[in-house]
Amino acid sequence: MATNDTIAAIVSALGEAAVGIIRLSGDDCYEIADKCFRGKIPLKEAPTHSINYGKIVDENGKIVDEVLAMVMRAPRSFTGENVVEIQCHGGMLVMEKLLQIVLASGARLAERGEFSKRAFLNGKMDLTQAESIMDIINATNSRGLEMALGQRFGGLRREIELLRADLVELVAFMQADIDYPEDDIERLTAEAFCGRIKNLLNELDKLKEGYTEGRIYREGLQVVLAGKPNVGKSSLLNALLKEERAIVTPIAGTTRDTISEYLVLKGLPLKIVDTAGIRETSDEIEQMGVERSLKSLESADLVLYLLEKGSQLDQEDKENLALIGDKPLIFVVNKADLTKEETDLSLYGEVVSISALTGQGLDELAGKIKEKFIKSETDFSAQGAINNVRHLNSVEKARGFLQNCLDGFALELPYDLLVIDLQNAWEELGTISGETVQEDLLDIIFSKFCLGK
Ligand SMILES: Nc1nc2c(ncn2[C@@H]2O[C@H](COP(=O)(O)OP(=O)(O)OP(=O)(O)O)[C@@H](O)[C@H]2O)c(=O)[nH]1
Numbered sequence: 001m002a003t004n005d006t007i008a009a010i011v012s013a014l015g016e017a018a019v020g021i022i023r024l025s026g027d028d029c030y031e032i033a034d035k036c037f038r039g040k041i042p043l044k045e046a047p048t049h050s051i052n053y054g055k056i057v058d059e060n061g062k063i064v065d066e067v068l069a070m071v072m073r074a075p076r077s078f079t080g081e082n083v084v085e086i087q088c089h090g091g092m093l094v095m096e097k098l099l100q101i102v103l104a105s106g107a108r109l110a111e112r113g114e115f116s117k118r119a120f121l122n123g124k125m126d127l128t129q130a131e132s133i134m135d136i137i138n139a140t141n142s143r144g145l146e147m148a149l150g151q152r153f154g155g156l157r158r159e160i161e162l163l164r165a166d167l168v169e170l171v172a173f174m175q176a177d178i179d180y181p182e183d184d185i186e187r188l189t190a191e192a193f194c195g196r197i198k199n200l201l202n203e204l205d206k207l208k209e210g211y212t213e214g215r216i217y218r219e220g221l222q223v224v225l226a227g228k229p230n231v232g233k234s235s236l237l238n239a240l241l242k243e244e245r246a247i248v249t250p251i252a253g254t255t256r257d258t259i260s261e262y263l264v265l266k267g268l269p270l271k272i273v274d275t276a277g278i279r280e281t282s283d284e285i286e287q288m289g290v291e292r293s294l295k296s297l298e299s300a301d302l303v304l305y306l307l308e309k310g311s312q313l314d315q316e317d318k319e320n321l322a323l324i325g326d327k328p329l330i331f332v333v334n335k336a337d338l339t340k341e342e343t344d345l346s347l348y349g350e351v352v353s354i355s356a357l358t359g360q361g362l363d364e365l366a367g368k369i370k371e372k373f374i375k376s377e378t379d380f381s382a383q384g385a386i387n388n389v390r391h392l393n394s395v396e397k398a399r400g401f402l403q404n405c406l407d408g409f410a411l412e413l414p415y416d417l418l419v420i421d422l423q424n425a426w427e428e429l430g431t432i433s434g435e436t437v438q439e440d441l442l443d444i445i446f447s448k449f450c451l452g453k
């Protein structure tokens with residue numbers, strides 16, 4: 001292993017807590033720590049995976065804090081290098097002082113993601129596993145956490161390895177055909193090649209589906225409540241949140257600004273946006289609200305279009321729906337508690353009847369929303385799912401190469417051309433796990449980490 005300078009950072013949260021942690025990683029980390037650590041024995045002599053009580057002193061020998069130093073020797077540590085984690089008292093000032101002392105003793109302040117980058121470079125984990133760390137930290141709901149953990153334990157890496165192993169085999173068969181056209185060797189027919197390439201395309205499509213679902217669990221599904229004034233959009237927001245968040249009145253045009261709130265519905269994280277009722281208006285403030293409504297429709301993953309029981313789609317509604325275009329949409333007929341004629345919209349799409357006032361139908365609405373976006377109950381703690389744009393790009397590129405290859409078969413192109421597409425697909429998929437990746441890309445990936453990771 002090449003020599004690595006010793007890096008250090010505060011790895012616990014920057015705030016007040018009982019305990020704070022400063023991590024050092026690198027070849028000389030024990031020599032550096034021993035300059036300021038005073039314990040029973042120097043850390044250099046401490047056995048691996050031992051916890052050592054002691055004090056940290058400044059350059060004048062003055063005690064700054066009492067600490068526990070955890071020694072983890074290479075390669076049995078997070079980074080694969082010599083590591084010491086110093087547990088000190090979790091005050092901002094204490095932690096900052098200790099860090100300064102450690103830096104003055106010869107360590108360098110770690111860059112963003114540098115611990116994880118070293119772990120990757122030392123073969124402790126692949127790129128998908130490294131990336132999952134930030135997803136674990138940022139997870140806001142159980143399923144998102146489950147997906148991140150699945151990735152942490154190599155779910156995605158295994159999927160990608162299987163696909164690449166298949167590709168290698170296809171390349172080998174094709175290369176044999178190219179190199180020994182005359183010999184009596186095991187061969188694949190063109191149909192067999194195409195069949196296996198189609199299977200690979202299917203697998204890549206499944207990974208893409210997983211991406212959509214993964215994004216929802218990471219970022220939340222953006223659900224916009226839209227409709228004409230007074231249909232009960234704000235009432236629905238309040239009913240879902242179970243609090244009086246938005247102002248509700250019988251006056252049409254009550255909501256002026258868009259209001260966003262996060263909530264988890266049937267395990268699905270939603271960012272729900274209440275909007276100003278859309279209508280032509282001469283009121284300048286209301287007009288600005290309507291413009292905001294239209295803007296939030298653009299970024300919606302799902303639109304809940306509200307109508308009042310007893311009313312049918314009129315010209316205004318139809319104009320609004322035209323603006324929404326082909327976004328996923330559910331019609332919500334509100335005020336089911338009123339004794340009015342039933343509104344039948346089944347011709348136009350999916351409909352749920354609710355009452356924001358009594359809560360009737362809200363459970364069904366939640367179920368419909370979930371059903372629309374979550375197709376599977378896949379166990380993501382075992383199976384891999386791609387979950388960032390970098391993965392998605394690679395999957396799409398690999399898909400493109402395989403499709404090219406299939407098209408090439410249809411045109412009966414020579415194998416020495418087709419084999420290049422297969423090799424490219426193999427290489428592209430390798431960038432997901434980091435088997436084939438350039439140094440500058442690594443810098444970009446790890447710079448997205450928070451400090452101390
Ligand atoms: N009976 C009945 N009344 C409701 C229901 N939901 C809302 N309302 C009433 O309908 C009126 C309008 O409700 P809001 O929630 O302010 O409607 P809105 O769509 O947000 O209206 P704007 O903000 O003006 O666009 C209020 O008087 C509510 O009390 C319901 O399910 N049943």
Ligand SMILES: [Mg+2]
Pocket residue numbers: 233234235246247254255275276277
């Ligand atoms: Mg409103």
